[in-house]
Amino acid sequence: MYSIYSIQPLLAVAAPLLAVPGIISARTPNIREAWSFAAALLLLALLACMVPAVLAGHTYTWVLAEVLPGAPIAFRVDAFGMLFALVSSSLWVVTTVYSIGYMRAKNEHAQTRFFGYFASSIFCAVGVAFSANLLTMYLFYELLSFSTYPLVAHHQNEESRKAGRKYLGFIVGTSIGLVLPAMVAVHHFTGSLDFASGGIALGAADSTTLTVLLCLLLFGFAKAALMPVHVWLPAAMVAPTPVSSLLHAVAVVKVGAFCIMRVVTGTFGVETLQALHLNDVITGVAAVTMLAASLIALSQDGLKRRLAYSTIGQLSYIVLGAGLMTTAGLTGGMLHISMHAFGKITLFFCAGAIYVATGEKYISRLNGIGYRMPWTMTAFLIGSLSIIGIPPTGGFLSKWYLLNGCIGSGQWVLALVLLVSSLLNAAYFLPIVYRAWFCAPDQAQHSGPVREAPLACIVPPLITAGISVILFFYPYPFLNLARLAAN
Amino acid sequence: MHDVVLTLLPLLLGAFLATLAGWTRSVLAYPVGAIALLTSFGFAVKLLCSVLAHGTATYLLGGWSPPWGIVFVVDTFSAGMLVLISASALFTFLAFRAEILDHFAEKSAAFVALFMLTVAGHMGIVATGDLFNLYVLIEVAALSGYALLGFGTGRSPLASLNYLCIGSVGASFYLLGVGYLYMLTGSLNMADLARIIAASPVTVSMHGAVGVILLGLWVKMALFPFHGWLPGAYGMTSPVSATLMAPLTTKVMVYVVIRILISVLPGASIPDAIPAVAVTLATAAIFVGSVMAFRQTDQRRMLAYILVAEVGYMVGGVFIGNRTAMTGAMLHVFADSLMTLTLFMAVGSIARQRGEMTLGNLSGLFRTMPFTMAAFVLGAMSMIGVPPLFGFFSKWYLLSGALASGQYVFMAGLLVSSLVNVVLFFRLFETAFFDAPGESVRDIEHWSRVTPLAIVAVLLIVAGLSSGLIVDRLIAGIIPASLI
């Protein structure tokens, strides 16, 4: 267990950014996308170099600039950060393939801008993953908010303008209005923002202040979409599907959950929170969000909106894991970051593929689509199973750990909530599968021979669905990282 | 050895020579100005290096030692200010070359001369160690400023006259306060005064003197409720004048307040009422500035009202009365100058293409002027307080200092103004992003404008990342140890 001072974390963070000038200056679309691939593979390679040492329990650190006393801009690669970075970067490769298929098939405008901001969003996500302290994390969190704005507002029409407003209003409003003062206060009480400093000592501030601080941070990281700051996520679904799939199912929203988990474990410290029973606040909010979001999801007819509400519910699993304060719970929460990512991105890919092939966005119009798009809907089925948590899919494992955590700490109510929520998950996903395969097509275009979306839109969901299944049998890189981090 | 005064002299010489050139070889006026600014900038950088290496530099003008003669005293903070002022003037001068030559036509030589004079005035204010000399320099800077701001479209003379009246009253109050101090101590030299004041008993009149001086400076720096002149003066005039004056005037006045508090009155007991009033006014300035900025349709006036709020930031930081907040205020003087410069430069470039700066007139800018808008976004982000841009770090110190002293309302003001800035700037960005540019729009981005702008915008990031260094090397040593 030692810390390696190396520039590798900075290189890994900067790798996606390297693609941006290439993307902007590329002459043809193929060269442009080649830059994205090159950067993604470079990022993966850099991460792969660090994985063995991280798995052995070591950390990589690098200080970029001493900006504030006790709060430099610094990077640290530990197991948890590595887990998140691996998920984001590996899915970036897949998503790039998918984006090429989707954007070209839909003949979208401003594709250069799209790929440029996509790369910079990944840069921010990896930056958050490798942040050594709250300040660095806030830095990348804010940059992520602003670099996803052009993606959310990609269509440049009235609807996306409204969505963009809502998105910025919630995300930036909470980060400046809540996180910033909380961060200043934490710095005031502890003199440091480092995650490894062991958190706020019990005596540093009274329990009321700590409760307020916790709430500020919990709701301040609105990207985690805890209720009531979840409103932006369904609105952001106006973005092109690749954005929804990678950013609003994986990178951006998980950055929120990641931040909350980091803050809970690194800034407050498990001991302090448990001593003041503040973990109940976290689990309470998570449980309410979980159930409420699932219930709302039931009533949504828009496919992407239903997926969005499902995401809100699933993010609360991660937050719940953080609030459980047991090893199993934390492992489950962290594992859920990866498991849910593979499952949910599959679903979004499928939704996009359906839209590309048929132009349909609403569940009620998907009767019998399984006959026309069998591959897509197979992937969709696997994705749903993973989200619901039915073996043999990866989703089962993370839920298993979470449930273990609940029971282990004697939180029977939470265990019940988890089960009910899983039932609700089934209740809003399986009807779609049912419609697709067992209802007669009432739309003329859904009947007839198999006509799938372009290959680039089909292969990615199949890959991610496959990985979801594989992760059930072989979860070790992620599971080991999560276990390591939870200990 | 002469570096201190050599930062100033090229500008004065440039002004005289530009005038001569204007009536003999008028093509030479602009190059003369550019060379003067460049030389001055060079000496300022040299001075900063030597001050960092050897400590505070003192220069006896006329060879008379203080307190009989006038001295220039440049410590690390003022050396930083000198570099900042000369750099921002230089960039403005280079970026707006076309305006200076076209817009002012046969008056361009006079314009160049006044430009040099106002920069020289501001630099002198920063460098001088004599209270009365400070007054004269304030007037040099202000008088040339009135002229630069008064030359513009229809309403600018009125706005400038308004500024002249309020500014003269402010300067006069300052002069009166200096008179009070002179009467009570018999000296005008800052260091000498500090010594005498620290040794003499605290009296009502001394409090009165401090009050009058601060009142005068508050009026000059457009602190609420004396801010009336600022939006008009900066919002109506030619973009080049606004870009020159906006980063300098209010910030340099804040500098004077800081200088007086830490160099003249460190041992004096300032009456409790003054910090309390100052923080209240500062908080009010932040709220009023933000609300008024919200109501503006013209984007230049909007920026001017944001400046009003920014003055509140700095005054609040100065008077909160702890080390962190003071650091924040001093850092914000740098940060605010730099980001104001970026924003006004970008707006100036846009205004040249689009004319009126109403929201409706800004459609499609991201497509037609991508580089200018990129710089504008950076400036705006810094204004909002997004790390790692410079504006975030000064705001951090201010927030932290306010929290330590329990000034929660001020803290709320800072946060609210950040949020309002988000709305203000994204309102503009939305228009520039979503709406297609009009049919007749033919925007041109010339490298000679984009390059200085890009440098300044990148400086925002560089300065942000090195803010720890700036605080350590330039600021921390200046704040008296008595301030905890």
Added chain:
Amino acid sequence: MKKAALVAVLLAGAFLILSMENFSSWGDIESPASRHISRYFIEKSYEDTHTPNFVTAVLADYRGFDTMLETVVVFTAALACFLIVRLPSDVCKPGLFYYRHASTGLVVRRRQACALPDEGGAFERVDSDWPPHDVVVTTTCRMIIPFIQLYALYVLAHGHYSPGGGFQGGVIFAASYVLLAVSHDLRTLVNQLTERFTHLLAAAGVLVYFGTGLLGLAKGANFLDYDAVADIMGVSLASGHSLGILFVETGVAMTVTAALVIIFKLLSSRGAVTEGL
């Protein structure tokens, strides 16, 4: 508004009256202001500068930098007025203008004037709304003006020994030109002192002051250190300072004269300079 103004003014006045508490009484010799540095000036300045007039010595030597900036302020004011009110040369001034053809005596009327026709040429400007020049006034003034100017030079040069100096001399000099304009008309003044000349003179004046200061730098002393003047002229230090003061006062007088004439010409003609009053 007026009531608010009254309240504000009364409050400010009350504040100022309250802060009077520790002020010295009228004529108090022992007041701090009269001791410390002021005492040094009275006791040492003759020794240092050979200038009996303490005010001049302090103004142009001890606080010479202030005075240079003060000259710069005057210079700035002239430039500022020029920038603000000077009409562009291609803008025509509306109004009725009469020109008499010198050889034929025919009078031409024009509705607007762009530039003044060449005075030495065939046409002469005739004022329509200006009473014919009074012979008594013009003659008297023509006789008085040289004496005023001579007096101005005296005030300038005698500033070392009596109240006076560059500013006072410059103002009197400028006043003589104002008198010329008032007694004749603005065009007479403009013919005497063209716009170009006054601007060059103003810049030259500040340059004289500035150059005297630079002598110090050139000799390795500080800026505005008149020891360098003594060095160059080969006189004693104190006499050198006295000479230095004379140099800078001359520069001040040049700038003040020129600047006031510029401002007068601009304001009285509403920016046209060629026409007015």
Added chain:
Amino acid sequence: MEDFLTQLTSKYNFWAYIVLMMIGLYAMIAKGNLIKKLMGLGIFQTAIMLFYVAIGSKAGATIPILLDTHSKELIDFADYINPLPHVLMLTAIVVSVATLGVALALVQRIFDVHGTLEEDEILEKIKNP
């Protein structure tokens, strides 16, 4: 009361400057005509000059010009009034004259643009052109 009277009599110079200054300030705020505002500014600045010059006074002293340049005796500072305030005010006077010049230039431009010098009329014209 006695105290107040001594204040009033021994420091009447300061009372005078304060009254003058407040007159100037009032004119600047309350008067609508721009020229009158400038007059107020002039009074305001002159009051400060009075204040400064009053600081320099010494009972029984003469103007600050050395009477006898050949005397070898030490110069007694009580014989001459304080030159420094005069120096400072020479500068301040010049500054205020220069300011007035620029202000008048601006006023001329304002008159050219708006056709009046009454502030309320100008504001009215700006509102409803």
